[in-house]
Amino acid sequence: MSEQSFEQMLEESLKTIHNGEIVEGTVISVKEDEIVLNIGYKADGIITRNEYSNTPNVDLTTVVNVGDTMEAKVLKVNDGEGQVLLTYKRLAAEKGNKRIEEAFNNKEVLKATVANVLDGGLSVVVEEARVFIPASLVSDTYEKNLSKYAGMEIEFVITEFNPKRRRIIGDRKQLLVAKKQEQQKELFARISAGMTVEGTVKNVTDFGAFIDLGGADGLLHISEMSWGRVESPKKIFKVGDTVKVLIKEIQGDKIALSLKFDEKNPWINAEEKYAIGAEVTGTVARMTDFGAFVELEPGIDALLHVSQISREHVEKPSDVLKIGQEVTAKVVDFNSADKKISLSVKALDAGEVAEEVETQE
Numbered sequence: 001m002s003e004q005s006f007e008q009m010l011e012e013s014l015k016t017i018h019n020g021e022i023v024e025g026t027v028i029s030v031k032e033d034e035i036v037l038n039i040g041y042k043a044d045g046i047i048t049r050n051e052y053s054n055t056p057n058v059d060l061t062t063v064v065n066v067g068d069t070m071e072a073k074v075l076k077v078n079d080g081e082g083q084v085l086l087t088y089k090r091l092a093a094e095k096g097n098k099r100i101e102e103a104f105n106n107k108e109v110l111k112a113t114v115a116n117v118l119d120g121g122l123s124v125v126v127e128e129a130r131v132f133i134p135a136s137l138v139s140d141t142y143e144k145n146l147s148k149y150a151g152m153e154i155e156f157v158i159t160e161f162n163p164k165r166r167r168i169i170g171d172r173k174q175l176l177v178a179k180k181q182e183q184q185k186e187l188f189a190r191i192s193a194g195m196t197v198e199g200t201v202k203n204v205t206d207f208g209a210f211i212d213l214g215g216a217d218g219l220l221h222i223s224e225m226s227w228g229r230v231e232s233p234k235k236i237f238k239v240g241d242t243v244k245v246l247i248k249e250i251q252g253d254k255i256a257l258s259l260k261f262d263e264k265n266p267w268i269n270a271e272e273k274y275a276i277g278a279e280v281t282g283t284v285a286r287m288t289d290f291g292a293f294v295e296l297e298p299g300i301d302a303l304l305h306v307s308q309i310s311r312e313h314v315e316k317p318s319d320v321l322k323i324g325q326e327v328t329a330k331v332v333d334f335n336s337a338d339k340k341i342s343l344s345v346k347a348l349d350a351g352e353v354a355e356e357v358e359t360q361e
Contacts, residue, residue, distance in 0.1 A: 016041075017039070017041055017074055017077060017084065018074065018077065019074050019075065019076060019077060020073065020074060021073070021074045022071060022072070022073050022074075022091060023039045023040075023041075023045065023071070023072060023073075023074060023086070024039070024069060024070070024071050024072075025037030025038050025039035025040070025045050025069070025070060025072065025086075026038045026067065026068070026069055026070075027064055027065065027066050027067060027068045027069075027070060028044070028066065029066065030060055030061055030064050030065065030066060031060065031061065032049075032059050032060055032061055033048065033049040033060060034046060034047070034048055034049065034060065035047040035052065035060055035064055035070075035088075037070060037072065037086065039072075039084065039086075041084060043078075043082050043083050043084050044083055044084065045072060045074075045083070045084040045085075045086040046079065046083050046084065046085055046086060047070075047072055047086045047087065047088050048085075051075070051085075051086065051087040051088060051089055051090070052064075052088045052089055053088075053089050053128070054089060054115070054125060054128060054130070055115075070088065071088075071091060072086035072087060072088045072091055073086065073087050073088075073090055073091040073094075074086060075087050075090075089128045090128075092127055092128035092129075093127070093128040093129045093130075094129075095127055095128075095129075096125075096126045096127030096128050096129025097129045097163050097168075099126060099127055099129070100126055100129055100131065100158055100161060100168060101161055101163075103157070103158050104158040104161040107157060108157070109155050109156070109157055109175065110126060110131075110155065110156055110157070110158065110170070111153060111154070111155050112124040112125060112126050112131070112153065112154070112156075113125070113151060113152070113153050113154075114149045114150055114151060114152050114153075114154060115130070116150075117146050117147055117149060117150050118132075120134060120135055121133050121134040121135045121136075121137070121138060121146070122135075122138055122146060122149055122154075124154070124156070124170065129168070130168065131156070131158065131168045131169070131170040132167075132168065132169055132170065133154075133156055133169070133170040133171065133172055134169065136173070137159075137169075137170070137171040137172060137173045137174075138172055138173065139172065139173060139176060140173050140176040140177050140180065154172055155172065155175055156170040156171055156172040156175065157170065157171050157174065157175065158170055158171075159171045159174075180215065182215075183214060183215030183216075184215040184216045184253070185215075186215060187213060187214060187215035187216050188215075188216070188250075188253075191213070191247055191250070191255075192247065192250070193247050193248065193249055193250055194246070194247065195246075195247045196244055196245070196246055196247075196261075197213055197244070197245060197247060198242060198243070198244050198245075199211035199212055199213040199214070199218065199242075199243060199245060199257075200212045200240065200241070200242055200243075201237045201238065201239055201240060201241040201242075201243060202217055202239065203239065204233050204234050204237050204238065204239065205233065206222075206232065206233070206234075207221065207222055207233075208220050208221040208222050208224075208225075208233055209225075209233050209237045211243060211245060211257055213255065216253065216255060217255070218245065218247070218255035218256065218257040219254070219255070219256060219257060220233075220243075220245060220257040220258070220259065221256070221257075224248065224256070224257065224258035224259060224260055225259050226259060226260070226298060226299070227260055227264065227265060227266050227298055227299025227300075228295070228297075228298025228299045229285065229295075229298075243259075245257040245258065245259060246258045246259065246260070246261055265299070266297055266298065266299040266300050267299070267300065267336075267339055270300055270334075270336075270339075270341075271334060271336050274296065274300070274302070274331050274334055274341055275331065275334065276331050276332065276333065276334055277330065277331060278330070278331045279328065279329070279330050279331075279348065280296055280302075280328070280329060280330075280331060280343070281296075281326060281327065281328045281329075282294035282295050282296040282297075282302065282326070282327060282329075283295050283324060283325065283326055283327070284321050284322065284323055284324060284325045284326075284327060285301060285323070286323065287316075287317045287318050287321065287323070288317070289306075289316050289317075290305065290306055291303050291304055291305040291306050291308075291309075291317055292304045292306075292309070292317040292321050292327075294327050294329070294343060296341070300341070301341075302329075302331070302341035302342065302343045303340070303341070303342050303343065304317075304327065304329055304342075304343045304344070304345065305342065305344075308329075308332070308342075308343065308344035308345060308346050308347070309321065309345055309346075310345060310346065311346055311349065327343075327345070328345070328348070329343035329344055329345045329347070329348065330343065330344050330345075330347040330348050331343060332344045332347055
């Protein structure tokens with residue numbers, strides 16, 4: 001029996017490997033763009049930057065140290081230079097796929113960081129396995145620009161798992177919807193008409209403002225923003241404002257809000273302040289053919305009938321008055337039930353008896 005050479009015995013003592021095999025090795029060298037592993041084979045294993053991670057331009061010296069033990073998958077037993085080409089990220093992706101498959105089967109909520117913002121949605125990475133979240137499933141509201149999600153950690157569920165077709169789809173929207181439904185349930189269980197609550201302005205329109213109450217939105221209509229007149233809600237509120245509001249009415253899932261708190265109702269003491277015979281000053285707020293409405297204070301308007309504007313004949317109020325003009329007159333009628341006050345400038349003249357005037361229409 002012939003004696004074997006040292007080289008033959010050494011080669012036989014080393015394991016054999018094949019493409020696709022998973023091997024374990026020890027890091028013997030690491031550069032910014034390359035890791036060298038001792039895998040117990042006649043040649044060392046090489047992991048390039050591109051085969052380590054999907055993260056572009058990662059500095060490998062910041063993530064791996066000499067002496068670390070790593071698992072990798074064999075891509076080529078001989079890369080042309082006598083070395084074994086390995087991949088770390090593809091093995092990690094396979095493990096990630098298994099993790100995702102488990103989550104898919106168990107309907108588990110996953111958490112991951114958004115790796116890329118794409119035209120059609122978001123790309124997140126779970127243990128080097130990529131999950132695509134379509135734009136329509138990112139939020140429960142339409143979002144034109146998804147750039148704010150870059151680098152953000154988000155939660156989602158897997159709704160489609162088909163790695164062979166590279167279709168792994170995530171859904172964040174259903175989690176948000178479920179959370180809001182739970183919050184809505186809790187909100188409606190603790191609120192009732194007449195309560196004062198705090199909310200955040202979510203949207204402002206020409207007819208009112210939508211207030212987020214934490215689980216549901218309530219509508220603060222323009223007519224309920226003040227005891228006085230409001231020209232435009234956008235002059236009073238902006239998105240993000242915090243506001244305390246009164247729950248006026250709840251009908252099903254609709255909540256009507258108000259800022260007309262009873263204790264601030266200007267009509268409470270109006271009968272004393274604007275008693276018949278009192279001389280008052282106000283501002284012309286609006287005009288009709290039959291008279292001008294004078295704002296005595298926010299929430300209280302009085303009618304100055306066209307016949308009571310002047311001792312001289314006035315065809316229509318706009319002939320002698322203008323919006324915003326200050327007017328001094330005498331209260332000639334007060335109707336607390338209908339909340340109507342009538343004024344007369346003519347009645348200011350000493351000794352003159354005010355003519356009977358029409359009440360507010």
